[in-house]
Amino acid sequence: MTTPLILVLGTDPPPRLGRLTGRARVRYADGRTLAGQLPDADVLLVWDVTSDAVREAWPGPGRRPGWVHTASAGVDRLLCPELAASPTVVTNARGVFELPIAEYVAGLVLAFAKDLPRTLEYQRHHRWQHRETRALAGSRAVVVGAGPIGREIMRLLHGLGVRVALVGRTARRTIHGAGDLDRLAAGADWVIGAAPLTEETRGMFDARFFGLLQPSAHFINVGRGPLTVEDDLAEALRRHWIAGAALDVFQEEPLSPADPLWEVPGLLISPHMSGDTAGWRDRLGEQFVSLYERWAAGEPLPGTVDVQRGYVPSTDIP
Amino acid sequence: MTTPLILVLGTDPPPRLGRLTGRARVRYADGRTLAGQLPDADVLLVWDVTSDAVREAWPGPGRRPGWVHTASAGVDRLLCPELAASPTVVTNARGVFELPIAEYVAGLVLAFAKDLPRTLEYQRHHRWQHRETRALAGSRAVVVGAGPIGREIMRLLHGLGVRVALVGRTARRTIHGAGDLDRLAAGADWVIGAAPLTEETRGMFDARFFGLLQPSAHFINVGRGPLTVEDDLAEALRRHWIAGAALDVFQEEPLSPADPLWEVPGLLISPHMSGDTAGWRDRLGEQFVSLYERWAAGEPLPGTVDVQRGYVPSTDIP
Numbered sequence: 001m002t003t004p005l006i007l008v009l010g011t012d013p014p015p016r017l018g019r020l021t022g023r024a025r026v027r028y029a030d031g032r033t034l035a036g037q038l039p040d041a042d043v044l045l046v047w048d049v050t051s052d053a054v055r056e057a058w059p060g061p062g063r064r065p066g067w068v069h070t071a072s073a074g075v076d077r078l079l080c081p082e083l084a085a086s087p088t089v090v091t092n093a094r095g096v097f098e099l100p101i102a103e104y105v106a107g108l109v110l111a112f113a114k115d116l117p118r119t120l121e122y123q124r125h126h127r128w129q130h131r132e133t134r135a136l137a138g139s140r141a142v143v144v145g146a147g148p149i150g151r152e153i154m155r156l157l158h159g160l161g162v163r164v165a166l167v168g169r170t171a172r173r174t175i176h177g178a179g180d181l182d183r184l185a186a187g188a189d190w191v192i193g194a195a196p197l198t199e200e201t202r203g204m205f206d207a208r209f210f211g212l213l214q215p216s217a218h219f220i221n222v223g224r225g226p227l228t229v230e231d232d233l234a235e236a237l238r239r240h241w242i243a244g245a246a247l248d249v250f251q252e253e254p255l256s257p258a259d260p261l262w263e264v265p266g267l268l269i270s271p272h273m274s275g276d277t278a279g280w281r282d283r284l285g286e287q288f289v290s291l292y293e294r295w296a297a298g299e300p301l302p303g304t305v306d307v308q309r310g311y312v313p314s315t316d317i318p
Numbered sequence: 319m320t321t322p323l324i325l326v327l328g329t330d331p332p333p334r335l336g337r338l339t340g341r342a343r344v345r346y347a348d349g350r351t352l353a354g355q356l357p358d359a360d361v362l363l364v365w366d367v368t369s370d371a372v373r374e375a376w377p378g379p380g381r382r383p384g385w386v387h388t389a390s391a392g393v394d395r396l397l398c399p400e401l402a403a404s405p406t407v408v409t410n411a412r413g414v415f416e417l418p419i420a421e422y423v424a425g426l427v428l429a430f431a432k433d434l435p436r437t438l439e440y441q442r443h444h445r446w447q448h449r450e451t452r453a454l455a456g457s458r459a460v461v462v463g464a465g466p467i468g469r470e471i472m473r474l475l476h477g478l479g480v481r482v483a484l485v486g487r488t489a490r491r492t493i494h495g496a497g498d499l500d501r502l503a504a505g506a507d508w509v510i511g512a513a514p515l516t517e518e519t520r521g522m523f524d525a526r527f528f529g530l531l532q533p534s535a536h537f538i539n540v541g542r543g544p545l546t547v548e549d550d551l552a553e554a555l556r557r558h559w560i561a562g563a564a565l566d567v568f569q570e571e572p573l574s575p576a577d578p579l580w581e582v583p584g585l586l587i588s589p590h591m592s593g594d595t596a597g598w599r600d601r602l603g604e605q606f607v608s609l610y611e612r613w614a615a616g617e618p619l620p621g622t623v624d625v626q627r628g629y630v631p632s633t634d635i636p
Contacts, residue, residue, distance in 0.1 A: 117438055120586070137417055270441075
């Protein structure tokens with residue numbers, strides 16, 4: 001057997017790949033060269049997770065790698081009907097982003113509850129203005145998305161005394177089904193988007209949805225940008241349908257300096273960084289190396305993506 | 319027995335006092351009139367907790383009330399040698415501020431870990447600038463002050479995966495004594511001031527102390543302003559001895575618009591509001607009414623202040 005070829009989509013070299021020296025050959029591709037190199041690859045490592053090149057190149061002619069790993073939680077950028085129909089196994093960065101994102105969400109929720117953005121604004125004006133803040137304990141959150149990230153958000157908020165409802169595609173055990181979402185959202189103080197992007201979730205946070213919420217509610221999206229209809233959110237904030245919102249993900253990233261979203265009152269914008277704690281790239285590199293060793297030994301890969309549904313089914317998550 | 323007289327220091331009427339109609343007479347005093355009215359009072363309710371009038375008026379001539387209740391956690395503003403030497407019982411607002419302050423501290427810690435102030439600054443400039451943030455889980459905090467507030471801060475941070483050391487005056491069970499503070503602070507990511515103001519704690523956070531900390535450390539004071547030598551903190555931040563700080567309490571409150579503290583880089587200033595969640599005044603009024611009913615029935619008051627030490631000893635806290 002020849003030494004397997006790992007094709008890396010991306011120009012930055014991933015850390016830790018050197019550990020596979022002698023056990024794998026490594027080549028790099030970008031969006032322009034991917035299609036030509038794909039037929040030679042045994043494994044595709046999607047390191048540039050902002051690229052749509054896989055979805056574009058996959059349907060082309062020639063042999064395809066048997067395993068694709070993406071260094072992201074979401075797999076929406078790479079899935080296409082041809083990949084979904086193929087025997088190729090797809091894995092994602094499960095385990096790397098859950099806790100950082102949950103901490104980030106807890107930070108946003110507390111920042112809103114304690115009116116921290118206004119405190120910073122008043123400080124710029126040297127203005128001493130006492131306000132009453134909100135108690136977090138006893139408030140209600142709805143987390144949309146019942147995967148590992150949604151569940152970690154639930155765990156941290158629960159530890160802060162928040163009553164959390166988790167909403168997935170279908171009801172099971174302690175998870176609500178999508179049919180419960182409207183009712184739960186209507187009574188929530190915090191609505192948190194952490195769902196995968198699929199044809200069912202695209203645009204789910206729209207004017208209709210924001211119209212369900214309490215005027216005191218806050219909306220936070222750390223899932224995928226296209227879950228939110230950004231213009232509808234901006235309008236809901238301008239009309240005071242809801243009290244505030246935070247987006248870490250957007251329809252188009254990076255957000256253009258000219259985008260009107262930057263100036264929407266009550267909207268906090270961060271540059272898709274909720275999961276990226278110091279050392280995240282090292283952890284992603286380590287994870288791939290560890291999966292590669294299993295793959296090379298012919299062992300099954302844990303937590304593979306259901307390419308029909310577009311995410312790792314939670315029944316497959318220990 | 320004549321109906322007891324409650325003297326309220328403050329001009330805003332406390333909510334819930336109406337429940338004592340027929341069971342107490344209520345009069346109001348301010349800093350100017352307190353000394354003259356004190357000899358007639360059976361109970362003194364310190365409702366304006368920003369006033370130093372009790373400490374000033376108490377040593378004067380005449381009879382003194384047998385019970386003083388302050389609608390604050392700290393008792394430093396009212397204690398004087400004459401009150402400490404008297405048989406008068408002093409109670410504070412134990413139970414009202416602990417959880418709100420702990421939530422506020424958790425919010426500040428997460429805001430620093432996730433670089434939220436900079437995110438808001440970049441948003442004002444429409445600047446998309448990804449950064450790596452800090453993981454909160456596994457980081458180390460030192461909470462200075464082992465009373466109910468310090469312990470509630472420990473509980474919430476512990477729930478977020480932070481390794482927390484609690485430092486009190488003397489070591490006991492799971493609490494470190496003051497002699498351990500320097501060593502613990504030198505290894506901490508988060509140093510949180512939640513101690514009572516006494517002659518031992520005044521100015522304890524000074525240049526010497528900030529010089530002990532790691533350059534990556536953050537300092538937060540939610541205790542009393544005079545715990546911190548503000549000029550020393552400003553200098554430590556300017557010299558990058560520490561990475562950031564948040565003050566909710568100050569030597570002089572409100573902070574003057576001309577105070578240089580407003581502009582110190584890396585310093586987050588809030589207007590003494592960490593404990594004040596919506597409905598706090600109602601809870602303070604209810605607490606006093608409930609204590610009054612015990613007092614009027616001749617029952618002992620729970621959690622009275624040790625007027626020699628200047629706080630409620632934790633051995634008296636269930």
